[in-house]
Amino acid sequence: MKAALINGSPKQENSASAVIVDELKSILHEDMRLTEYSFREPVVTMERMREMSECDVWIFAFPLYVDSIPSHLLSCLMQLEDYLTELEDKEITVYTVVNCGFYEARQNAPALDIMKNWCRKCGLIWGIGVGVGGGGMLPMLREIPSGRGPRKRLSRALAELADDIKSRTAAPDLMVKPGIPRFLYKIAAEMGWRQQIKKNGKDVKDLSIMV
Numbered sequence: 421m422k423a424a425l426i427n428g429s430p431k432q433e434n435s436a437s438a439v440i441v442d443e444l445k446s447i448l449h450e451d452m453r454l455t456e457y458s459f460r461e462p463v464v465t466m467e468r469m470r471e472m473s474e475c476d477v478w479i480f481a482f483p484l485y486v487d488s489i490p491s492h493l494l495s496c497l498m499q500l501e502d503y504l505t506e507l508e509d510k511e512i513t514v515y516t517v518v519n520c521g522f523y524e525a526r527q528n529a530p531a532l533d534i535m536k537n538w539c540r541k542c543g544l545i546w547g548i549g550v551g552v553g554g555g556g557m558l559p560m561l562r563e564i565p566s567g568r569g570p571r572k573r574l575s576r577a578l579a580e581l582a583d584d585i586k587s588r589t590a591a592p593d594l595m596v597k598p599g600i601p602r603f604l605y606k607i608a609a610e611m612g613w614r615q616q617i618k619k620n621g622k623d624v625k626d627l628s629i630m631v
């Protein structure tokens with residue numbers, strides 16, 4: 421079975437979506453022929469769309485932007501929609517993992533619904549949607565082995581998703597809580613923001629963050 425693994429984060433490095441893509445890749449690579457795509461620009465080439473249409477499965481991983489889909493990715497989805505409308509005999513199943521900065525994974529539900537509607541419009545088969553909360557901490561967990569400590573919940577959910585991808589099964593959305601308590605996530609996020617503000621030559625009060 422052939423699968424396209426699509427990272428929809430615009431980030432070149434330190435992307436939470438890349439952590440998710442890498443973990444899925446490590447689980448799926450023995451059973452599937454995987455091709456990775458990075459959608460950082462608002463354009464998809466015809467060649468890429470043609471290649472992707474030869475896959476049985478598309479797996480998207482992207483960040484939640486303003487409760488929705490990042491605009492560059494939305495633009496790519498619209499181009500794919502035009503391409504797919506012309507295509508006959510397509511049997512592509514779509515799986516989607518959306519991660520967000522908020523602690524609560526359910527914030528991702530509207531973006532997953534948009535993906536479901538897009539699939540219906542394009543004549544694609546919807547598989548499963550996964551919402552991941554606390555995405556901001558994922559790049560920091562890179563060095564922690566999958567399945568361990570604060571990665572445990574995410575690893576368990578991705579393993580479950582991978583099993584369903586291999587059998588091209590459809591199932592209800594899966595919401596993944598971060599692997600640390602909410603108050604710790606908040607403290608870590610605020611520390612990170614303070615560091616970033618200083619790095620950019622500004623002061624904490626410039627962004628009206630409570631100290």
Ligand SMILES: Cc1cc2nc3c(=O)[nH]c(=O)nc-3n(C[C@H](O)[C@H](O)[C@H](O)COP(=O)(O)O)c2cc1C
Pocket residue numbers: 429430431434435436437438482483484485486487488519520521522523527554555556
């Ligand atoms: C422009 C922009 C809009 C965002 N909107 C939301 C949002 O509505 N809700 C949320 O929980 N996180 C939001 N975030 C946070 C990202 O979803 C979060 O940082 C995510 O982990 C980034 O994933 P990535 O590293 O794969 O790009 C936003 C981030 C940016 C840059």
